Amino acid sequence: MPSAVTSSQGVLAVLRFGRVVAMGxxxxxxxxxxxxxxxxxxxxxxxxKGRESGTVEVARCGEDVCAGPYTPMSAGSRARDEVVIEKSVAVVKGQTYTVVVKPGSDDVVRSxxxxxxxxxxxxxxxxxxxxxxxxxxxxxxxxxxxxxxxxxxxxxxxxxxx
Structure with missing residues (x-):
């Protein structure tokens, strides 16, 4: 017959295991x-590799995005009148940044x-x-x-x- 001590130790082990699984x-x-x-x-x-890279000079900024002309640096990349980069503390109007173009769009991210x-x-x-x-x-x-x-x-x- 199991004692109360053995039974409570088993319950504690199950609870401890449950906590580890849940928190994990x-x-x-x-x-x-x-x-x-x-x-x-x-x-x-x-x-x-295989992506278009170049620079963007930020010409204007809205609430969420900034835009400017794109100048290609990689082979096969084409110049664009305007690309869009996410506005953040890292993007300032008038600055030029090296960027990579997201495939199939005019969106760019800093590189x-x-x-x-x-x-x-x-x-x-x-x-x-x-x-x-x-x-x-x-x-x-x-x-x-x-x-x-x-x-x-x-x-x-x-x-x-x-």
């Missing part, structure tokens, strides 16, 4: 969302180290958020500190590069 799932979802949000831009900046770092900013935020879940829910403080450090490093590098 939440952590994985946060990190997957960060990669997913970053990859939409990062793929154009990192996988540049080079600044563009790569800026594209991965959502992952940096996800690392910071996931570190809190890892520390509190999984009780893995060292892993959480490493994740938080990586997130802060990524965000700081993007800030400095831009």
């Amino acid at each position: 799932t939440v952590t994985a979802l946060i990190l997957i969302a960060g990669v997913w949000a970053s990859w939409g831009t990062a793929q154009h900046v990192m996988l540049t 080079g180290p600044a563009g790569i770092l800026y594209a991965w900013v959502p992952l940096g935020g996800a690392l910071l958020l996931a570190s809190v879940v890892v520390a509190g829910g999984l009780r893995r403080t060292r892993v959480a500190w490493v994740m938080a450090g990586a997130g802060v490093a990524l965000l700081t590098a993007a800030f400095v590069a831009i």
Whole structure:
């Protein structure tokens, strides 16, 4: 006949396992969302083979986007009277930026180290958020500190590069 102590230890083990599974799932979802949000831009900046690259001189800015003429730098790229780049703190009217054209459109994204770092900013935020879940829910403080450090490093590098 099982004793009350053995029964309560079994319940605690099941609850502990459930917490680890739940918090592990939440952590994985946060990190997957960060990669997913970053990859939409990062793929154009990192996988540049066969893509049009050049420069854009920002001539005007609206609420969400800026636009200007595109000057090609790569073979096979064509000049455009106007391309659109997402307006952010990194885009200033009157400045010229190196960019990559998104295939099949007149939308461009910044290229080079600044563009790569800026594209991965959502992952940096996800690392910071996931570190809190890892520390509190999984009780893995060292892993959480490493994740938080990586997130802060990524965000700081993007800030400095831009």
